[in-house]
Amino acid sequence: MNCEVVAVGTELLLGQIVDTNSSWIGERLAELGIDSYHQTKVGDNFNRMFAVISQAVERSDAVIVCGGLGPTHDDITREVLAAVMGAELVQNETAAERIRSIFTDRGRDMPSNNLRQADVPDGAKVSSIIPGTAPGLMCPVRTKGPQGEALEKVVYAVPGVPWEMKVLMEEWVIPDLQQRAGITQVIVSRTLRTWGDSESGLAEKLSGEIERLDRLGHATIAFLASALDGLKVRITAKGDSEASVREILDSEEAAVRRAIGNEAVFGVDDETMESAVLQLCRERGETLAAAESLTGGLVAARLAAVPGASDVLKGGVVSYAPEVKFDLLGVPEGPVVSTAAAEQMALGVCDLLGTTCAVATTGVAGPDSLEGHPPGTVCMATAVRGEVESMKVDLPFAREQVQLFTVLTVLNNLRRRLLALG
Amino acid sequence: MNCEVVAVGTELLLGQIVDTNSSWIGERLAELGIDSYHQTKVGDNFNRMFAVISQAVERSDAVIVCGGLGPTHDDITREVLAAVMGAELVQNETAAERIRSIFTDRGRDMPSNNLRQADVPDGAKVSSIIPGTAPGLMCPVRTKGPQGEALEKVVYAVPGVPWEMKVLMEEWVIPDLQQRAGITQVIVSRTLRTWGDSESGLAEKLSGEIERLDRLGHATIAFLASALDGLKVRITAKGDSEASVREILDSEEAAVRRAIGNEAVFGVDDETMESAVLQLCRERGETLAAAESLTGGLVAARLAAVPGASDVLKGGVVSYAPEVKFDLLGVPEGPVVSTAAAEQMALGVCDLLGTTCAVATTGVAGPDSLEGHPPGTVCMATAVRGEVESMKVDLPFAREQVQLFTVLTVLNNLRRRLLALG
Numbered sequence: 147m148n149c150e151v152v153a154v155g156t157e158l159l160l161g162q163i164v165d166t167n168s169s170w171i172g173e174r175l176a177e178l179g180i181d182s183y184h185q186t187k188v189g190d191n192f193n194r195m196f197a198v199i200s201q202a203v204e205r206s207d208a209v210i211v212c213g214g215l216g217p218t219h220d221d222i223t224r225e226v227l228a229a230v231m232g233a234e235l236v237q238n239e240t241a242a243e244r245i246r247s248i249f250t251d252r253g254r255d256m257p258s259n260n261l262r263q264a265d266v267p268d269g270a271k272v273s274s275i276i277p278g279t280a281p282g283l284m285c286p287v288r289t290k291g292p293q294g295e296a297l298e299k300v301v302y303a304v305p306g307v308p309w310e311m312k313v314l315m316e317e318w319v320i321p322d323l324q325q326r327a328g329i330t331q332v333i334v335s336r337t338l339r340t341w342g343d344s345e346s347g348l349a350e351k352l353s354g355e356i357e358r359l360d361r362l363g364h365a366t367i368a369f370l371a372s373a374l375d376g377l378k379v380r381i382t383a384k385g386d387s388e389a390s391v392r393e394i395l396d397s398e399e400a401a402v403r404r405a406i407g408n409e410a411v412f413g414v415d416d417e418t419m420e421s422a423v424l425q426l427c428r429e430r431g432e433t434l435a436a437a438e439s440l441t442g443g444l445v446a447a448r449l450a451a452v453p454g455a456s457d458v459l460k461g462g463v464v465s466y467a468p469e470v471k472f473d474l475l476g477v478p479e480g481p482v483v484s485t486a487a488a489e490q491m492a493l494g495v496c497d498l499l500g501t502t503c504a505v506a507t508t509g510v511a512g513p514d515s516l517e518g519h520p521p522g523t524v525c526m527a528t529a530v531r532g533e534v535e536s537m538k539v540d541l542p543f544a545r546e547q548v549q550l551f552t553v554l555t556v557l558n559n560l561r562r563r564l565l566a567l568g
Numbered sequence: 569m570n571c572e573v574v575a576v577g578t579e580l581l582l583g584q585i586v587d588t589n590s591s592w593i594g595e596r597l598a599e600l601g602i603d604s605y606h607q608t609k610v611g612d613n614f615n616r617m618f619a620v621i622s623q624a625v626e627r628s629d630a631v632i633v634c635g636g637l638g639p640t641h642d643d644i645t646r647e648v649l650a651a652v653m654g655a656e657l658v659q660n661e662t663a664a665e666r667i668r669s670i671f672t673d674r675g676r677d678m679p680s681n682n683l684r685q686a687d688v689p690d691g692a693k694v695s696s697i698i699p700g701t702a703p704g705l706m707c708p709v710r711t712k713g714p715q716g717e718a719l720e721k722v723v724y725a726v727p728g729v730p731w732e733m734k735v736l737m738e739e740w741v742i743p744d745l746q747q748r749a750g751i752t753q754v755i756v757s758r759t760l761r762t763w764g765d766s767e768s769g770l771a772e773k774l775s776g777e778i779e780r781l782d783r784l785g786h787a788t789i790a791f792l793a794s795a796l797d798g799l800k801v802r803i804t805a806k807g808d809s810e811a812s813v814r815e816i817l818d819s820e821e822a823a824v825r826r827a828i829g830n831e832a833v834f835g836v837d838d839e840t841m842e843s844a845v846l847q848l849c850r851e852r853g854e855t856l857a858a859a860e861s862l863t864g865g866l867v868a869a870r871l872a873a874v875p876g877a878s879d880v881l882k883g884g885v886v887s888y889a890p891e892v893k894f895d896l897l898g899v900p901e902g903p904v905v906s907t908a909a910a911e912q913m914a915l916g917v918c919d920l921l922g923t924t925c926a927v928a929t930t931g932v933a934g935p936d937s938l939e940g941h942p943p944g945t946v947c948m949a950t951a952v953r954g955e956v957e958s959m960k961v962d963l964p965f966a967r968e969q970v971q972l973f974t975v976l977t978v979l980n981n982l983r984r985r986l987l988a989l990g
Contacts, residue, residue, distance in 0.1 A: 168583075183610070186608045187608075188605070191605070453967065459888050461888040464883040
């Protein structure tokens with residue numbers, strides 16, 4: 147089974163919008179074991195859309211068309227699919243009713259062209275789920291195989307608005323694709339987020355496990371690097387039931403944790419470094435503050451971005467200028483790119499804000515040197531119940547990467563100390 | 569003249585990397601007035617690459633193939649292009665020498681497969697610029713037109729590494745494309761970044777100017793919305809020389825500023841809100857601090873991200889917990905979602921850090937209500953030389969958008985006050 151993706155929209159070709167939909171769909175198809183050999187962007191033009199979709203139907207088993215289902219006159223995916231099927235457009239009463247009710251519920255008049263979104267090719271199935279105002283379409287298309295034999299392919303149409311597309315994919319398109327592909331197996335991924343090791347370091351530690359899984363064939367391990375979210379280890383398992391897959395994932399997660407060190411894993415799936423730190427503080431009754439020079443408020447902002455952070459996070463001081471470090475945080479006048487300065491910043495912000503824990507960052511983000519230290523020189527400290535620890539690193543990155551790396555590292559240092567508290 | 573883009577790489581189909589190269593190329597082609605009707609992603613597979621590139625050559629005047637020029641064995645763009653041309657691969661001595669010298673200069677041994685990057689289809693032109701280790705290729709391909717007439721098309725190959733691709737596009741591919749397209753005209757864009765008006769509001773104010781330009785045909789105006797960078801108005805002009813185009817842009821920029829209000833424009837091209845604010849402070853001898861509750865450090869972090877911010881930005885206080893507002897910033901105990909609290913936060917952080925200016929944010933990011941105010945209730949204040957101003961807004965957005973909108977709005981409020989200082 148293979149499935150290709152056609153993204154529709156002149157704005158995609160003009161680079162006004164980056165087509166992230168195809169990438170997302172490609173990733174989901176790969177997780178399901180469905181091949182995707184081609185992904186094409188085409189503008190809102192009848193003839194070119196017709197040619198691209200017809201070719202996709204010829205060379206692939208299934209096609210997902212993304213976009214062009216809106217209410218305006220350049221949204222012509224419905225018309226093109228009708229032509230590809232050799233069918234007329236007919237109004238689908240269920241979809242029309244649903245669209246009318248969306249406007250009634252919001253107390254707004256419905257512009258009449260919105261009803262265009264209920265026009266569907268005769269013979270197409272219409273999704274009962276309508277996340278926005280356009281339903282998904284499932285269009286059977288008859289074509290001929292290499293020996294002239296009759297084949298029935300399928301073209302799905304989903305809106306180009308990412309969240310609408312994702313809802314329809316997960317709840318409607320993917321289950322149908324799985325059924326057509328005869329995928330009765332359940333496929334589930336679990337992602338372990340790690341910090342502290344390089345990709346090649348992790349690959350080495352996991353090489354035995356990866357080889358073992360290659361032989362067994364019921365699970366795979368992949369690495370995904372992300373500057374903001376750490377280095378991810380994704381375990382994908384398949385089996386006959388949710389329960390059996392969960393069992394495989396649990397056992398593989400344990401094996402990965404043994405191989406790379408349990409403490410290297412800071413979160414599972416969507417769990418971020420900052421939410422992990424906040425949760426550990428919460429469990430231990432700790433409160434938290436940040437004293438930031440190099441990172442300029444990024445640590446506090448990431449912590450504050452977590453809903454419900456306020457029971458742990460009291461706030462922070464952005465001590466960008468040296469005199470703020472001296473006057474507010476009690477750093478002795480002198481060099482500010484030093485572990486001693488970072489340590490006093492952490493202790494000082496605990497005192498100032500009345501918290502039990504703190505993180506602190508100082509150093510040289512670049513592009514210029516500071517106090518004789520080259521860009522990338524970073525000093526970090528963590529304070530836990532009056533005890534302070536620090537480290538100094540030299541990072542061979544540009545300004546923004548230096549800051550991101552520092553945010554994750556200093557939070558990870560605190561996380562490991564909180565874990566050690568038990 | 570039209571030109572299509574083929575992005576090569578299995579990792580693109582699997583969604584491990586989002587194809588931003590095609591979008592960037594599409595945007596540049598549009599600026600040059602060259603149509604791009606198709607953009608295709610294809611994996612590292614000889615037959616599929618051959619089919620996709622051959623079809624692109626048939627239907628377009630020029631083709632840009634992006635990726636597959638690396639040194640490893642799955643990088644096969646060179647082989648595929650040789651097949652499309654019906655030519656052999658030959659080693660290009662200049663490119664080979666250049667690749668050897670890159671490794672010698674770094675004092676490293678060259679893995680022998682790196683020399684594969686100097687193999688080129690016989691008859692292809694090789695770029696003298698080699699930003700990374702792979703040169704660009706310019707491959708003439710003979711094909712037949714609709715009446716069987718002989719046509720010569722061109723296929724360019726550039727690396728998939730974004731910065732290498734951009735250097736080769738700007739310095740080598742685009743000049744050649746312009747020459748082939750007979751574009752002797754110079755085309756230049758200028759972007760005005762604005763804040764305060766909606767897209768439809770700006771469109772209304774500029775409708776007369778847009779109509780006038782449509783009639784004249786020497787310049788166009790487009791709108792680009794971006795949550796992080798404000799609403800952009802892009803003016804694109806063409807003419808016979810750099811000087812004449814600059815004259816058109818200057819005159820159009822003046823017309824746009826008149827129509828939408830000069831103060832609505834906070835920056836030109838790459839100039840950000842935070843760099844504009846820092847520059848205005850610098851010119852007026854002001855120093856700056858931030859007191860942040862709702863935005864949790866984001867304002868300070870954006871200011872600190874600007875290289876050279878330290879002469880103006882002293883730092884800030886993230887007063888996430890109410891007691892930090894009371895104890896450090898002198899907010900009277902009581903409600904913290906109020907313009908009065910925001911005003912005292914701004915004055916308080918000026919006092920604490922010894923600055924002449926400050927911005928302050930407080931409010932309800934969500935998802936929960938606070939002090940009876942729904943999510944999206946935001947109070948902002950600016951302090952300039954002891955004088956404080958504030959505003960309260962209700963934002964119908966999700967948590968992250970509420971924070972981003974607040975960062976831009978409070979900085980914009982300060983910008984307008986600094987401008988009024990003269």
